[in-house]
Amino acid sequence: MASAPSKLYADDVSLVVVLLDTNPFFWSSSSLSFSQFLSHVLAFLNAILTLNQLNQVVVIATGYNSCDYVFDSSSDLNRSFENGRMPVMCSSLLQKLEEFLITDEQLSKEEPEGKIKPSLFSGSLSMALCYIQRVFRSGALHPHPRILCLQGSVDGPEQYVAIMNAIFSAQRSSVPIDSCYIGSQNSAFLQQASYITGGVHHKPQNLDGLFQYLMTIFATDLHSRSFIHLPKPVGVDFRASCFCHKNTIDMGYICSVCLSIFCKHHKKCSTCGSVFGQAQSEAASASDKKRKTPET
Template sequence: MPSAPSKIYADDVSLLVVTLDTNPFFWATFPFPFAEFLSQVLAFLNSILLLGQLNQVIVIATGCNSCAYVYDSSSERNHGATTGTMPALYSNLLHNINEFLARDRQLDALRKTGTVPSSLLSGSLSMALCYIQRAFRLGPMPPQPRILCLQGAADGPEQYVAIMNAIFSAQRSMVPIDSCYIGSNNSAFLQQASYITSGIYYKPPQLEGLYQYLSTVFATDLHSRAFLRLPKSVGVDFRASCFCHKRTIDMGFVCSVCLSIFCEHHDKCSTCGGMTVSRIGVSMPGTAMR
């Protein structure tokens, strides 16, 4: 897998932005407990900080109704602070995640009963890119940025447009999106995100050894990846979601003006008002609909 194009970065300094799936609907039915998952993720984040004293780790909690920054290693509050015998990475992050889950649960009270929501991946990706863009503006030599998505919940087709916009924004900014998917099936959104941005997509076969997979696959910086044999995606699901019903489709109709995708024929595009809507396959290997 080719490494992402590089700008002029500070040598051996990494900025890792992690999106952490905290969707309670997913974890309530998943056989691997969230507490065990979180403990292995915390050990991995701690190892990133130990690799270099200038490395920076940002954690964004991804709920089903909202997203929030829950940890920033560059914050003065997190530098060397401890609670008893617990380092700041553990104490502050656990405290912030608990507060975030409580707020997200309150927002969920407005949701219709019987629906199982997907995680708000589009929101967490947007927040990650905003933080990285702010880091780019702090000086001429920013740390090497990358995004790691730790996702478990299934894709939400209604987020297709927002997620694809975030993916192409990351590609333009030369920010690779790594994906560690722990759900039952593969994530088409994350497969496309890693493929388009030259990141790594990996689905650990055994979650009991999650820390080992994270440390051997995702701990490597962008420069070192050119010298390692990292996992390659066997295949990428390029199917798109229609703009009308938010369903994943293999064949559809595409507006020739704005490239909006529909599962049914429309005489007039509902997005831009264009009059020409052509039938086309939206699952073509090596391509992705923008």
């Protein structure tokens, strides 16, 4: 039997890496319960697998202390149950997800005070890119990868550097990052990730119809996206976070050596150690001293 042609892999075979936000502090205050959210997501994942028998789905759980793989449709355990994919996928994913939630909660040293603690989005995004790189190196034929971020918790400004590095790595590897934000306020990190990598960002207005949003917007393979109209980015928030206080700023100071961003003027860069303004002052002092010194 002849192997599948490479055109099939290039056109409509997809590897979808889903980043699932499991932050209990967000879900406890959300209008959509976590169980309802999972029902929408599980139906969406099953639809992706049924659209093409070569499609692959990987789910990474994103907690507030850790992140881990909870489902991989390419594993030997899941391959042996092709006739009952939906029940097996549900049981396998839910079991590993429950184990992850228990482990993630045990890693917490203290309860967050005041605002909701952000999820470890930078970690799950890095894990997704590492998985995709392994797929790239596995052979000449592989499904076309993309990342789908299902996030509800607020952005963590302290993760700004790691997230931007991951975004530029995805752009360099031609891996689109789709994002579906289900929180009350929009996410600047997800907007930038989708805009820079050529993905789709959307914030559903009615969470009760989340499955419809997922199917009509994010189930489309990359080849078919050139034929349909998807939501365009409007008003992308490009604000950065300062490296000193991890706050989102409109204007700041940038180190000319390592491009670190600061909200206030500093005498020395805390990232690379460059001294701001000292080189110019020393050069001026040396010039004045030489001009005042009589030649012999």
